[in-house]
Structure formats: C-alpha cells, structure tokens
Amino acid sequence: MANGRVTGVRSIELGVRDLQQSAQFYSNVWALEEVASDAGTIHFRATGGEHHVLTIRECGKPALLGVHFAAEDRAAVDALCAKAKGYGVEVAGNPAALPASAGGGYGFRFKTPDGLPMSISCDLVAHPNVVLDRSRPSKISHVVLNSARTEEQVPFFADVLGFKLSDSTHMMEFLRCSADHHSVAIFRNNGPSLNHVAYELPNIDGLMRGTGRVKQSGFEIAWGIGRHGPGSNVFSYFIEPNGFVAEYTTELDQIDEATHVPMGPDYWNKVMPMPDRWGTAGAPSNHMRAAMSGALYLGEEGERCEDIIGRSLGVAAE
Ligand SMILES: [Fe+2]
Structure with missing residues (x-):
C-alpha cells in the first residue's frame, strides 16, 4: 500500500449561525486574526506560521465542516488519497489545487468511517511573521x-x-x-x-x-x-x-x-x-x-x- 502520513492539524472549519457575531468572538475574545475572507466565509490565523487555523462559514445552523490535516508534500497527499480510497471511505475526488484565497496548496477532502468531513493538504502559504503574544493561541x-x-x-x-x-x-x-x-x-x-x-x-x-x-x-x-x-x-x-x-x-x-x-x-x-x-x-x-x-x-x-x-x-x- 502507498506510503504517506498526516503530520499535524492545520485548521478547523465550522458552520456558524451568524458570521459577524462569530467573527467578533474569534477576533476580539479568542484573539485570532482575520487573514482572508470572501462571501460568507472568514479565515483566521493564530500567532504561528499556519496560514489559517479556523474557517467560519455562515450556515443555517452550526456544523462541523472540516478538520484539515497537513502532509509533507504532494507525494504524501497522493499516497494518503490512494489509501483512503483503498480503505473504502468517501473521497471527494483526486487531490487538486486549493483556492489561493485560503492559502492555496494541494489537497483532497474525504470523510471518516463515521462520516465526518476532513481534508489533507500540503504546500499552503505560511506566514513568515510569528507574533510574540503569549496570551494568544499559536x-x-x-x-x-x-x-x-x-x-x-x-x-x-x-x-x-x-x-x-x-x-x-x-x-x-x-x-x-x-x-x-x-x-x-x-x-x-x-x-x-x-x-x-x-x-x-x-x-x-x-x-x-x-x-x-x-x-x-x-x-x-x-x-x-x-x-x-x-x-x-x-x-x-x-x-x-x-x-x-x-x-x-x-x-x-x-x-x-x-x-x-x-x-x-x-x-x-x-x-x-x-x-x-x-x-x-x-x-x-x-x-x-x-x-x-x-x-x-x-x-x-x-x-x-x-x-x-x-x-x-x-x-x-x-
Ligand atoms: Fe482537549
């Protein structure tokens, strides 16, 4: 079976009732920083290098929309996709380029055996500036x-x-x-x-x-x-x-x-x-x-x- 493994959690993606109310919480209270947005969606970074650690999308009701994992490189992403398909879980297409507005990169989406949505990606843009504020999440x-x-x-x-x-x-x-x-x-x-x-x-x-x-x-x-x-x-x-x-x-x-x-x-x-x-x-x-x-x-x-x-x-x- 092909090699490849996940190396960390990049970000979490949540459906929220009220985009602005949630954005206010995650910016001013939770102390993340808005890094990109488009219609109905906001991405937040932490103080570390990861492009974003949280994505919120306005939905009718709260929902878990994704847990997003990192892999080392394209070969690892391809290998993980092949393994997921071989295991028989739901895989939403082959690995492909990801939207530049959310840090770009290369990855694919799938579901766990329980049906929870996940993705694995590599090559996202990273922030060169790490913020030194210990009261904020990294x-x-x-x-x-x-x-x-x-x-x-x-x-x-x-x-x-x-x-x-x-x-x-x-x-x-x-x-x-x-x-x-x-x-x-x-x-x-x-x-x-x-x-x-x-x-x-x-x-x-x-x-x-x-x-x-x-x-x-x-x-x-x-x-x-x-x-x-x-x-x-x-x-x-x-x-x-x-x-x-x-x-x-x-x-x-x-x-x-x-x-x-x-x-x-x-x-x-x-x-x-x-x-x-x-x-x-x-x-x-x-x-x-x-x-x-x-x-x-x-x-x-x-x-x-x-x-x-x-x-x-x-x-x-x-
Ligand atoms: Fe915990």
Whole structure:
C-alpha cells in the first residue's frame, strides 16, 4: 500500500449561525486574526506560521465542516488519497489545487468511517511573521471527536492516516501524528460530532492571561482551569456563541518515540481518580458534558439532550 502520513492539524472549519457575531468572538475574545475572507466565509490565523487555523462559514445552523490535516508534500497527499480510497471511505475526488484565497496548496477532502468531513493538504502559504503574544493561541493543538463506533475510527486514523496510539482511557483514545501527545482523540460517546477544539497557548502565563481576557469578555470558564491526565496539558474550556466547545491548552506532553509506552484504562483509573491532576477543575457540569457531546451546537435539546448526557458515561477523563 502507498506510503504517506498526516503530520499535524492545520485548521478547523465550522458552520456558524451568524458570521459577524462569530467573527467578533474569534477576533476580539479568542484573539485570532482575520487573514482572508470572501462571501460568507472568514479565515483566521493564530500567532504561528499556519496560514489559517479556523474557517467560519455562515450556515443555517452550526456544523462541523472540516478538520484539515497537513502532509509533507504532494507525494504524501497522493499516497494518503490512494489509501483512503483503498480503505473504502468517501473521497471527494483526486487531490487538486486549493483556492489561493485560503492559502492555496494541494489537497483532497474525504470523510471518516463515521462520516465526518476532513481534508489533507500540503504546500499552503505560511506566514513568515510569528507574533510574540503569549496570551494568544499559536496553533490548533488537538481536535476531539465523539463516536459511537470508536472501534471503527481508531484503525482508520492509524492504518490510513498514520496516527499512533499515545494512551487509552475508558472514555477516550488519544492519537498522535507528531511529537504532540495527541492531535486527535476519539471520545466514546454519542456521535458522530465535534467534542471540542483545543488551541495552544505558548505557556501557562499565556493561558492564564488568555483565559482572563475571555472571562472579562463575558464568557465564564465552562471547565477548568486544570491539568489533564493523558497528555498532562493544562486546560481551560469555554462554550463559544454557536455552542461549540473551545479549549485553551498548554504544556501538552511531547512524545519520545524511542521510550513512550501507551498506557491503558486500568492504569489511568488507578493514577487519575480525580478528573484533573491538580484537583482544581472538579467534574464538568451536565451543561458542559452536553456541550462536549455536541448537543448544544447540534440543537439537540430536551429529552434528546438528557439521553446524550446519560450515555456520556460520567466524567470526561481526558
Ligand atoms: Fe482537549
């Protein structure tokens, strides 16, 4: 089978109810910077070199429109496309040139076995100027997806996209494609849906100052501040205006391929009886668990929402 693997998460693409309201949040509150726009669509960069880390598109209702991954070069993109086709998932055509208005490059779109939209690309324009403001996000750290069929998602990410398993809990499978402990995690839950998107801050001081900015803008911390078990990253979660869960995170473990040994649910149950290492965050509220289940952005309320909470198996143990 052809070679090629994903090397990171470039960006997330979200459908939003109100483009300007969402743009105001992501610019002024979340501290991304608008870098390109066209009718009904805005792309935002972070402080790192990636052309954009977030695309929002005005839709009738909030939706996950894409998780966009990077690959090394055209040969890797071609190889990944061939592998996806061979695996039998839905692939929307062969790799092709991408719109110059969104950084250009070369890539293709596909869907996971769960039907969530993704893409892989290379050769996008990168920003030469890296902004030195530690209170602002530098890149996408990781994306967590809900799935009722975890056992079908993990082999796809591993065998087709080249991810490796970093750790497993009774709730989640943590998958890496670089030194970052996880770039994708699959949450055993309802689904398919978006659990949350994490944006990396350069250090704890930056995370605290960024969290303060969001809080002073009128958004309460939905869960945190705490430090996770697997990955050991510091976290601060918010629910943004569309009902998506957005995380500020920092100090995610960097994996040494020569020495890392994935640990399983029994290990994590023993060493992590608390939902976070510091014991500061407590358990997420029912409202937060519903948001992480996708219920808020999907608009599934009332009994449906309660069903989702009931199936979420208690406390998130990321
Ligand atoms: Fe996270």
